[in-house]
Amino acid sequence: MIRPYFSSAWAVAWRYLHNLYTKPAVFIPSLLFPLFFLAAFAGGLSVVGKAPGFGYYDFTAFQFCFVLIQASTLAGVFAGFSIAADFEQGMGRRMMLATIHRSSIVVGFAIGAASRLLLTWVVVTGVALLGGMSVAGSGINLAGMFSLALLGNIAALLFSAGIALRFRSLQAGPLMQMPVFIILFLAPVYVPQNLLTGWIEPAASVNPVTALLNAARSLMAGEPTGLLAAYGVAAGMILVMAVWAIKGLRSAETAG
Amino acid sequence: MSTAVATAGTAGGSILSVQVAAMAARSVVRLLRQPAAIIPSVIFPLFLLGVNVGGLNSATQIPGFPTDSYITFALGFTFIQAAIFSTMNAGQGLAQDIENGFFSRLLLTPMRPTALMAGQLAGLVLLGQFQALLYLAVGLAAGADFAAGVGGYFVLAALVSIISVGFGGIGLIMAIRTGSGEAVQGMFPLMFVLLFFSSMAMPRDLIEQDWYRTIATINPISYLIEAIRSLMITGWDPEALALGFGIAIVLAIASISLAAASLKGRMLK
Numbered sequence: 001m002i003r004p005y006f007s008s009a010w011a012v013a014w015r016y017l018h019n020l021y022t023k024p025a026v027f028i029p030s031l032l033f034p035l036f037f038l039a040a041f042a043g044g045l046s047v048v049g050k051a052p053g054f055g056y057y058d059f060t061a062f063q064f065c066f067v068l069i070q071a072s073t074l075a076g077v078f079a080g081f082s083i084a085a086d087f088e089q090g091m092g093r094r095m096m097l098a099t100i101h102r103s104s105i106v107v108g109f110a111i112g113a114a115s116r117l118l119l120t121w122v123v124v125t126g127v128a129l130l131g132g133m134s135v136a137g138s139g140i141n142l143a144g145m146f147s148l149a150l151l152g153n154i155a156a157l158l159f160s161a162g163i164a165l166r167f168r169s170l171q172a173g174p175l176m177q178m179p180v181f182i183i184l185f186l187a188p189v190y191v192p193q194n195l196l197t198g199w200i201e202p203a204a205s206v207n208p209v210t211a212l213l214n215a216a217r218s219l220m221a222g223e224p225t226g227l228l229a230a231y232g233v234a235a236g237m238i239l240v241m242a243v244w245a246i247k248g249l250r251s252a253e254t255a256g
Numbered sequence: 257m258s259t260a261v262a263t264a265g266t267a268g269g270s271i272l273s274v275q276v277a278a279m280a281a282r283s284v285v286r287l288l289r290q291p292a293a294i295i296p297s298v299i300f301p302l303f304l305l306g307v308n309v310g311g312l313n314s315a316t317q318i319p320g321f322p323t324d325s326y327i328t329f330a331l332g333f334t335f336i337q338a339a340i341f342s343t344m345n346a347g348q349g350l351a352q353d354i355e356n357g358f359f360s361r362l363l364l365t366p367m368r369p370t371a372l373m374a375g376q377l378a379g380l381v382l383l384g385q386f387q388a389l390l391y392l393a394v395g396l397a398a399g400a401d402f403a404a405g406v407g408g409y410f411v412l413a414a415l416v417s418i419i420s421v422g423f424g425g426i427g428l429i430m431a432i433r434t435g436s437g438e439a440v441q442g443m444f445p446l447m448f449v450l451l452f453f454s455s456m457a458m459p460r461d462l463i464e465q466d467w468y469r470t471i472a473t474i475n476p477i478s479y480l481i482e483a484i485r486s487l488m489i490t491g492w493d494p495e496a497l498a499l500g501f502g503i504a505i506v507l508a509i510a511s512i513s514l515a516a517a518s519l520k521g522r523m524l525k
Contacts (some may be wrong), residue, residue: 029445040452043468047458051314182303190311200310 005107008099012108016082017115030078034071034124038063042131045190053195057221060133062192064124065145065216069209070184071120072149073156079113080160080176087168087252102253106161106245113157114150121146137222144227145219148212151234156180158241165248168255187213208233275367279375286349287379297341298387301334302394308333309398312457320462323401323489331395332484333456335412336477338387339419340447346380347427347440354435369519373512377424384420388413395488403491411497412487418504419480423447425511432518454478476503 020027042063049059056062083106086092096102129135137145160176167175187209188196196204204210215230287294305327313326323329353359362372392402392409402408430440453468454477463469472478483500486493 033445036449036452039468043465044453044463044472045312045315045457046464047318047462048312048315050318052317053314185304185307188311189307191314195314196310197313198306198310200307203310 005101005104008101008104009108009111012095012105013111013115016079016109016112019082020112020116030075031120031123033074034067034120035127037070038067038124038128038131041067041190042128042133048190051191051195054191056192056217057136058134060128060131061135061220062217064128064133065220066184066187066189066213067124067128068121068145068149069152069213069216071124072117072153073180073184073209074177075117075120076113076153076156076158077160077176077180079109079116079157080164081170081173082112083109083161084164084168084170084172084176087164088170092168092252096253102249103246106158106165106249109161110154110157114153117150117153121149135220137220141219141222141224144224145216148216148219148230148234151231151238152209152212155234155237155241158238158245162241162244162248165245165252168252183207183209192217208237271366272368272371275371276374276378279367279371280378281375283349283375283377283379284382287345287383294345294383297338297345297383298390300341301337301387302391304337305330305334305391305395308457315458318462320459322459325399325401327395327398327400328488329459329485330457331391331400331488332481333451334391334395335388335416335484336419336456336481337451338391339384339416339423340451344427344440344444345383346376346424347429347431347443348437349379350376350428350431351435351437351440354431355437363523369516369523373425373428373515373519376428377421380420380424381417384416385413388416400488402488404487405491408487408491412484415480415483415500415504418501418508422504422507422511425508425515428515429511429518432515432522435522450475450477454481456481476507479503 042060045063046059048054049056049062083092086095092105095105099105135142159180163172163176166172186200186203186207188204193201193204193210193214211226211230211233215224215226218225219227308330309327312330315321316324316326316329321329350359353362392412396402404411426443427440430443431437434440453471454475455463455472456477460469460472460478463472479496479499480503483496483504486496486500490496
């Protein structure tokens with residue numbers, strides 16, 4: 001039972017990755033996007049690291065953590081686009097007919113989205129290191145940081161899959177992208193949380209991405225804090241979004 | 257609109273102005289009927305302004321920062337961001353006309369290319385003015401300074417209009433050359449890159465990275481932002497305003513000329 005399930009999931013993942021890497025027009029922008037943000041933030045705002053009370057050891061590393069979380073979650077969203085495109089073109093219906101357990105389609109896209117992260121992580125980390133980023137955390141700390149990014153990726157993929165399976169059209173793209181983009185920017189992007197002012201301060205304090213970002217930055221600095229909260233929030237988001245995606249799958253099944 | 261064009265055909269000397277008015281009215285009505293196209297271009301710059309102000313307010317404590325209010329500093333960027341959105345709106349409108357065949361039908365009428373383009377841009381100028389007023393009102397309500405006073409508002413409105421025409425012209429070029437709304441939308445990331453690699457978030461003299469400062473210095477967007485910013489922070493800065501207006505006028509002339517040349521080419525096909 002498990003074997004056919006994962007066989008379907010692997011097939012979906014392989015097809016997704018094959019389509020992705022054979023279409024540079026789709027893949028390259030998604031790789032350049034995080035690099036652009038890394039360059040714009042770490043390059044243009046590095047003086048912000050000297051603001052009183054900033055207190056983080058390296059501004060490029062500080063921005064790298066945000067870009068890592070951002071790139072990982074957006075990779076999940078881009079996989080959602082692929083689900084929508086497949087259903088728009090009729091491929092989604094054929095996949096539903098061909099699988100025993102249809103949730104393996106979503107699992108397959110999740111495996112694909114997580115796999116594409118590897119290259120994104122290598123490129124973004126490589127560019128950041130070449131740009132002079134210093135790493136204070138140990139290997140275990142860094143593994144923890146990347147695992148948080150992976151959990152963000154899974155949550156974003158499940159959210160986007162829920163939208164894609166309900167609308168089954170690429171026109172729902174903004175509905176997948178905008179909420180994720182907004183929630184990312186409502187976290188402490190430029191400065192630590194204690195330096196935020198105005199309306200964004202309470203918004204960031206209730207934003208689940210803040211917990212992920214703060215924990216990732218603490219791991220990068222080699223002084224882990226808030227890990228329990230971060231993993232708890234990530235697990236909660238994945239659970240809620242899994243229910244959302246499964247209900248989306250039921251909606252797609254009902255629509256035929 | 258067809259009535260207006262027909263009337264224009266019998267009106268003699270004022271044909272062009274009637275045609276422009278007819279196309280402008282269509283452009284404005286179409287814009288007003290598409291809140292889904294307008295709302296993001298109005299709301300998104302305000303959202304980014306809120307995020308930047310909340311996140312970067314502490315930057316005002318950096319020695320050499322030109323003001324103690326980050327919203328005063330950041331407000332100028334909002335106008336330019338909105339103008340960049342207008343690139344997409346103008347291009348999208350014309351591309352839609354090309355895709356659905358309306359443009360081909362227009363070519364069968366005595367409509368002049370100048371009237372077609374001026375009409376397309378009229379809606380953008382109107383939207384630009386609305387945005388200028390809204391952003392200034394929101395900025396002032398949130399505590400921003402406007403050192404140039406009431407007179408400065410008219411200078412701001414004039415600059416925003418020219419910038420809207422300039423960026424709108426770029427959208428028209430894309431639409432005419434590709435005839436595809438998707439291609440026009442594909443330009444957005446490029447425009448966004450231009451925006452981010454400017455002095456939008458920091459004064460150029462405070463940018464530490466040499467490569468970034470060099471890009472921001474050769475990026476014309478920096479001077480457009482700095483012209484508007486000067487009205488907020490210093491009041492009347494002739495150098496900043498001359499650079500801003502100069503670049504905006506060159507951009508408008510270049511983009512409209514290129515759009516006109518592209519339009520002639522398309523009409524010949």
